Amino acid sequence: MKTDTYARVLLAGPDLNQGSFAELSRRKLSERFGAAVLDHLCDTGAGYEPLWTRVRSCLEAGELPLLLVDLDPLGGSQQLDWLRDRFKTLAGTQAERVFVCAGDAGDVAALAALIQQPDRHLGCVEVPQLPSAHAWSCIPPHQYRVLLCNGPRCTRRGALPLWKLLREELKAAGRLETEDGVHITRTQCQFPCDQGPTLSVYPPGAWYQVRDEADVRRLVQEQFVAGREVAELIMRG
Numbered sequence: 001m002k003t004d005t006y007a008r009v010l011l012a013g014p015d016l017n018q019g020s021f022a023e024l025s026r027r028k029l030s031e032r033f034g035a036a037v038l039d040h041l042c043d044t045g046a047g048y049e050p051l052w053t054r055v056r057s058c059l060e061a062g063e064l065p066l067l068l069v070d071l072d073p074l075g076g077s078q079q080l081d082w083l084r085d086r087f088k089t090l091a092g093t094q095a096e097r098v099f100v101c102a103g104d105a106g107d108v109a110a111l112a113a114l115i116q117q118p119d120r121h122l123g124c125v126e127v128p129q130l131p132s133a134h135a136w137s138c139i140p141p142h143q144y145r146v147l148l149c150n151g152p153r154c155t156r157r158g159a160l161p162l163w164k165l166l167r168e169e170l171k172a173a174g175r176l177e178t179e180d181g182v183h184i185t186r187t188q189c190q191f192p193c194d195q196g197p198t199l200s201v202y203p204p205g206a207w208y209q210v211r212d213e214a215d216v217r218r219l220v221q222e223q224f225v226a227g228r229e230v231a232e233l234i235m236r237g
């Protein structure tokens, strides 16, 4: 994909190649941008090497300016800083012509608008310093440890956008990575796939089935704010 501003626009994120989530995303993206957009997707579900390779080939081919749209539903500010830092290293003297932003593959109209608005894109030259000795060496503040299943069957059942909403709701409630809040760890399959998407919480060691946005909001308010189990969402044993 190209725009008036960019010689190349790449879209990167997990689950863009295979599975139900990928099928839906690819259909929506090609309807909005044309089938050629599928040649400019980089699936990062198994790691970022395909993205680095793709960016290197864009640099070598002189496809600049380059915009990378991060579609990871669980991405955030730190992820964008990390990507910018990697691109700064990869691009070297060409870093001033590489830009990033965070988009949502589920809202292609907003995505199209975002791509056309350079004032919402971040450069890769003045990148905030990545912390060198911070949280990575400490147990993060939390009351609950929450394990979010990113396994293939939960992902197909829409887990990723639900986990993104969970982070947003926890943050809005002041319960994300706080002393009285939640520390999130993403996992592979936790086993009860047929009841998923699966979310487990310690303490109390509860296994929850989170099927939709209403379940997410209820879990945040009842389990993580009020501190009581949500019996209706507990999985069968």
Ligand code: FES
Pocket (backbone or CB within 6 Å): 149, 150, 151, 152, 153, 154, 155, 188, 189, 190, 191, 192, 193, 196, 197, 198
């Ligand atoms: S894929 Fe989530 S529990 Fe198996």
